Amino acid sequence: MRFTKLRLTGFKSFVDPTDLMIAEGLTGVVGPNGCGKSNLLEALRWVMGETRAKAMRGSGMEDVIFAGSGSRPARNFAEVSLHIDNSERLAPAGFNDSDTLEIVRRITRDVGSAYKTNGKDVRARDVQMLFADASTGAHSPSLVRQGQIAELINAKPKSRRRILEEAAGISGLYQRRHEAELK
Ligand code: ATP
Numbered sequence: 001m002r003f004t005k006l007r008l009t010g011f012k013s014f015v016d017p018t019d020l021m022i023a024e025g026l027t028g029v030v031g032p033n034g035c036g037k038s039n040l041l042e043a044l045r046w047v048m049g050e051t052r053a054k055a056m057r058g059s060g061m062e063d064v065i066f067a068g069s070g071s072r073p074a075r076n077f078a079e080v081s082l083h084i085d086n087s088e089r090l091a092p093a094g095f096n097d098s099d100t101l102e103i104v105r106r107i108t109r110d111v112g113s114a115y116k117t118n119g120k121d122v123r124a125r126d127v128q129m130l131f132a133d134a135s136t137g138a139h140s141p142s143l144v145r146q147g148q149i150a151e152l153i154n155a156k157p158k159s160r161r162r163i164l165e166e167a168a169g170i171s172g173l174y175q176r177r178h179e180a181e182l183k
């Protein structure tokens with residue numbers, strides 16, 4: 001599964017619809033301080049199902065919605081869409097019936113988040129599981145936040161193990177076992 005496009009609308013500093021095309025190989029994002037580079041990575045993590053406001057550098061989940069600037073009023077919703085090339089059909093069962101996969105997450109003030117895959121309503125959990133097995137996802141070690149290296153070095157053995165398990169792609173299994181035990 002290869003990410004091909006990220007579209008942000010009303011997400012943090014990206015008030016107008018903005019497309020980031022992701023070509024094969026390495027993609028670099030450069031720009032002055034405060035131009036929104038970290039916001040792009042946060043959008044990627046958010047559309048994959050991030051639920052911790054702190055990981056989005058906010059105090060509440062609605063803080064990702066464009067909050068207004070000198071000349072532009074605040075928005076009522078934020079939306080991020082992620083396009084994935086699935087021509088090799090590597091997506092898990094249930095997501096595997098087309099060459100491209102589009103995941104959309106939208107948060108509306110006082111309503112909360114809703115997710116769609118290829119236009120169909122799905123649950124947050126479905127989106128999180130989709131990525132958990134691909135060892136990518138909101139908590140993936142392949143997304144390294146500023147300051148995260150220091151956190152890893154200072155981590156307690158238990159949380160360091162969680163990071164390694166996520167990297168090994170087995171955290172989806174734990175999630176399923178936990179749910180099975182609750183049933
Ligand atoms: P640096 O090079 O310093 O790491 P950066 O390119 O990573 O900078 P970001 O941290 O992505 O920059 O962007 C910060 C900008 O996003 C700030 O100007 C901040 O005001 C703006 N911003 C964050 N959240 C919102 C929001 N909800 N509404 C409007 N603007 C926002």
Ligand code: MG
Binds near residue numbers: 037038039146
């Ligand atoms: Mg930054």
